[in-house]
Amino acid sequence: MNPAERNLRYYAALGLAAEASHLAQGYFGRRETLGTTMKGAQDWLTVADGAVEAFLRERLSQLFPGDTVIGEEGGGEASDAVWILDPIDGTANFAHGDRNWCISIGFLVDRRPEIGVVAAPALGELYAARRGGGATLNGAPIKVSGGADIARASIELGWSTRVAAERYIEVIGRTYAAGAAVKRSGSGTLGLCHVADGSSDAYAELHINAWDVAAGIVIAGEAGATINDFFAGTGMAKGNPILCCTPGLAEELRRITGIV
């Protein structure tokens, strides 16, 4: 894909994120319209998830008919030019009225993440990056914290019922034992963005899906984060562990989390 074609997709993603934000905010502001259901234990679904994904799919297929789309709610096929969407990341937060949720739009060429746009409209935040072009928050450049002392680190450990609670709790224990402060905010995508803007030193999760991280990997990578090779093996189709951190903590966190 040539630079002009990639730039076209970057600006399209920014425009679509703005429109999708408006759509999602409409639901978030009217809780009675959410139609909340459960896909599984602590796995939430609202009407907004389907509506935002349907909107993005329709617009992307009109704009770029040769590209494929994978979305959390509708599935899809990988290709050498694939959009990976999470219409609402942090759906449990969204359903509870917590503003820490976002819309995640990632684009990969030949399995390599190229474009990431993450809109968190309830927070007034837009993260964006193109590979090789740096990362921004609301248009201003961002970078990782640069910290190297685990005893001062603020580390987010993501959790889902896809991994046994014992394994998660074990990693929490090892992280605390190393002296770090541990948090969980309920959006893996924003967790990566917070490593990018330096407000977290690391994000780790033992299993996460491609739509949770496709955009955030570009944003955090462009902000200087060290990230494991998430798309190796079956990462695109089945997910993988993720470790994303400021470089000075990478070696220690690989050891603590077992994610390499």
Ligand code: IPD
């Ligand atoms: C979840 C969130 C959560 C992460 C889970 C994801 P959803 O996505 O990102 O923070 O820990 O792994 O499944 O269900 O809110 O889109």
Ligand code: CA
């Ligand atoms: Ca998600």
Ligand code: CA
């Ligand atoms: Ca989701």
